[in-house]
Amino acid sequence: MSNTQVLFVKRPIGLFNPRETFKIVKTPIPTREDLKNEEILVKIRYLSLDPAMRPWMNDTRSYMKPLGINDIMRGNAIGEVIISKNPQFKVGDIVLSAFGWQKYAVSNGKDVVKINPFPGVSISDYLGVLGLTGLTAYFGLFDSKVKAGETVVVSGAAGATGSVAGQLAKIKGATVIGIAGSKSKCDWIKNELGFDIALNYRDPDFVGQFQKATPNYIDVYFDNVGGEILDLCLSRLAKNARIAFCGAISQYNEKKIKGISNYPALISNTARIEGFLIFDYQSRFPEAIRDISKWLKEGKIKRREYIINGLENAPEGLLKLFKGENTGKFLVNVGDDVKAKL
Amino acid sequence: MSNTQVLFVKRPIGLFNPRETFKIVKTPIPTREDLKNEEILVKIRYLSLDPAMRPWMNDTRSYMKPLGINDIMRGNAIGEVIISKNPQFKVGDIVLSAFGWQKYAVSNGKDVVKINPFPGVSISDYLGVLGLTGLTAYFGLFDSKVKAGETVVVSGAAGATGSVAGQLAKIKGATVIGIAGSKSKCDWIKNELGFDIALNYRDPDFVGQFQKATPNYIDVYFDNVGGEILDLCLSRLAKNARIAFCGAISQYNEKKIKGISNYPALISNTARIEGFLIFDYQSRFPEAIRDISKWLKEGKIKRREYIINGLENAPEGLLKLFKGENTGKFLVNVGDDVKAKL
Numbered sequence: 001m002s003n004t005q006v007l008f009v010k011r012p013i014g015l016f017n018p019r020e021t022f023k024i025v026k027t028p029i030p031t032r033e034d035l036k037n038e039e040i041l042v043k044i045r046y047l048s049l050d051p052a053m054r055p056w057m058n059d060t061r062s063y064m065k066p067l068g069i070n071d072i073m074r075g076n077a078i079g080e081v082i083i084s085k086n087p088q089f090k091v092g093d094i095v096l097s098a099f100g101w102q103k104y105a106v107s108n109g110k111d112v113v114k115i116n117p118f119p120g121v122s123i124s125d126y127l128g129v130l131g132l133t134g135l136t137a138y139f140g141l142f143d144s145k146v147k148a149g150e151t152v153v154v155s156g157a158a159g160a161t162g163s164v165a166g167q168l169a170k171i172k173g174a175t176v177i178g179i180a181g182s183k184s185k186c187d188w189i190k191n192e193l194g195f196d197i198a199l200n201y202r203d204p205d206f207v208g209q210f211q212k213a214t215p216n217y218i219d220v221y222f223d224n225v226g227g228e229i230l231d232l233c234l235s236r237l238a239k240n241a242r243i244a245f246c247g248a249i250s251q252y253n254e255k256k257i258k259g260i261s262n263y264p265a266l267i268s269n270t271a272r273i274e275g276f277l278i279f280d281y282q283s284r285f286p287e288a289i290r291d292i293s294k295w296l297k298e299g300k301i302k303r304r305e306y307i308i309n310g311l312e313n314a315p316e317g318l319l320k321l322f323k324g325e326n327t328g329k330f331l332v333n334v335g336d337d338v339k340a341k342l
Numbered sequence: 343m344s345n346t347q348v349l350f351v352k353r354p355i356g357l358f359n360p361r362e363t364f365k366i367v368k369t370p371i372p373t374r375e376d377l378k379n380e381e382i383l384v385k386i387r388y389l390s391l392d393p394a395m396r397p398w399m400n401d402t403r404s405y406m407k408p409l410g411i412n413d414i415m416r417g418n419a420i421g422e423v424i425i426s427k428n429p430q431f432k433v434g435d436i437v438l439s440a441f442g443w444q445k446y447a448v449s450n451g452k453d454v455v456k457i458n459p460f461p462g463v464s465i466s467d468y469l470g471v472l473g474l475t476g477l478t479a480y481f482g483l484f485d486s487k488v489k490a491g492e493t494v495v496v497s498g499a500a501g502a503t504g505s506v507a508g509q510l511a512k513i514k515g516a517t518v519i520g521i522a523g524s525k526s527k528c529d530w531i532k533n534e535l536g537f538d539i540a541l542n543y544r545d546p547d548f549v550g551q552f553q554k555a556t557p558n559y560i561d562v563y564f565d566n567v568g569g570e571i572l573d574l575c576l577s578r579l580a581k582n583a584r585i586a587f588c589g590a591i592s593q594y595n596e597k598k599i600k601g602i603s604n605y606p607a608l609i610s611n612t613a614r615i616e617g618f619l620i621f622d623y624q625s626r627f628p629e630a631i632r633d634i635s636k637w638l639k640e641g642k643i644k645r646r647e648y649i650i651n652g653l654e655n656a657p658e659g660l661l662k663l664f665k666g667e668n669t670g671k672f673l674v675n676v677g678d679d680v681k682a683k684l
Contacts, residue, residue, distance in 0.1 A: 264590045304365070
């Protein structure tokens with residue numbers, strides 16, 4: 001029995017190569033004797049894969065310090081406390097934190113949250129719809145002050161955050177247009193999630209379809225992708241449009257970011273682009289979790305998980321995320337003995 | 343004696359050619375008999391030349407309808423009422439409105455404002471520091487909620503709006519960095535207007551100078567130019583930075599707008615770009631005029647005018663504006679018998 005850890009070993013330029021960027025190592029599983037006071041040992045069950053992981057690899061000024069070479073790959077995870085020297089945690093507690101890409105994690109309990117799923121949700125939901133991805137959708141969309149009757153566009157609409165953002169906009173009474181990268185994704189967001197329109201950006205006539213779908217232009221654009229779709233949306237802004245700028249996944253693996261040219265339309269439409277980070281909303285998490293939980297129970301928010309098995313497959317999984325292979329929340333099932341639910 | 347009017351006769355692509363874009367025509371001066379009830383005849387004294395005039399020429403969706411072919415060129419002007427059939431105006435009143443590029447204008451009095459200069463200001467100031475340019479600086483800067491001690495960058499800093507925006511930021515106690523296109527402009531904003539730092543973007547080492555000048559990054563960027571300088575500022579954003587997006591003069595004569603690539607920094611710095619138009623602030627004009635007037639009297643705001651003579655020279659003048667030949671407010675002295683003051 002040993003621990004498995006995935007180390008970040010080489011800073012990529014452009015598209016990362018999973019085998020070069022990461023290295024899988026075996027280390028001893030820490031024992032009770034290895035733990036200091038206040039520390040806990042957590043057996044990881046699920047790992048969250050997120051687009052932001054790619055920018056973390058760059059050695060540039062950002063909201064977090066860049067990953068260091070040979071660091072355990074950073075990432076949110078959920079697991080079970082199996083040894084505790086911290087009075088706040090007991091064996092069996094299900095806990096969430098940025099435990100990183102490893103099967104067993106030692107933590108001093110700081111920034112560790114205990115999870116108590118209510119009926120109808122699984123623990124993995126706390127990495128998705130009830131976790132940072134869902135909360136990101138909540139604050140990004142609602143701080144854009146979307147109103148009933150407005151036109152809301154969501155890119156990455158079949159992803160973990162976009163799928164929730166679109167449903168929240170529907171709850172607010174907006175007309176919601178989702179943009180995704182395959183017919184099956186479009187079918188899901190339209191037929192199951194209730195988006196009004198779903199457009200596949202890989203369709204040859206996507207631009208024409210998009211223009212036709214936005215006769216009253218766009219009041220709110222929840223942007224997960226940046227790039228050409230952002231530029232297209234800039235050409236279709238309504239007066240006082242708000243762009244909630246959540247992510248730019250289309251550009252994260254580019255050696256050179258493709259510029260956006262339609263930005264002067266921000267002036268003529270008195271519109272704004274505003275970047276946001278979920279970490280700035282921590283004091284308001286309880287309010288968001290309360291609302292999302294309620295809508296989950298009422299069936300107003302649905303979600304899907306895309307789960308791969310085995311920590312060893314996380315590096316390849318991250319690449320699949322950037323290729324858009326997932327619908328819904330991308331998770332790695334780390335625990336050998338845990339089966340994904342929902 | 344005849345009227346002179348400048349017509350917009352050909353929609354330019356890229357850089358406009360004054361002789362092709364405009365046509366100067368002579369028409370009869372309207373007489374009392376030509377005027378309908380409520381109409382006034384105004385003899386124009388000053389015409390304002392503004393960067394926004396170039397986008398008005400494009401046949402694209404914008405905040406105003408595009409100029410029509412053979413329209414009298416649109417523009418704000420100040421003149422004197424010489425005939426009045428409108429009880430709200432009397433002969434001799436000095437009035438401001440979008441009278442257009444002509445020596446004599448007929449108006450029904452709608453959207454015409456009477457001007458009463460106080461000591462120390464000239465009527466032409468109502469096209470500049472006390473007019474839409476000054477008000478644009480006021481609302482763009484103050485709605486960015488600039489605070490004492492913050493770093494404010496202003497581009498087009500020696501222009502009509504930028505020069506006021508920078509002085510307003512100084513009044514608020516910010517550290518102000520102005521970007522302009524010549525040494526003499528830089529000298530003016532630094533030595534006479536009190537900017538903390540003035541940088542000439544034509545210097546070969548401008549980017550290095552700019553980075554050195556922003557060790558604490560940028561809290562507010564008042565952008566008049568768009569393009570490469572906007573992209574540079576995006577690379578230097580502080581947490582929660584606000585970009586007041588006023589204009590993009592660098593791109594208005596480009597056939598193809600050069601994209602900005604550093605926009606993902608809006609996410610990592612939770613920053614925003616917000617476009618604004620002065621027309622949306624009309625209800626708050628009195629407050630702004632009161633404040634600016636006070637600061638003018640106190641000598642806290644200074645201004646300069648760049649005046650060319652003769653309506654016939656307005657088309658070439660507009661080209662000079664885009665070449666950056668002016669320091670301060672660009673005006674055309676239309677009245678043969680009027681000398682520019684200040």
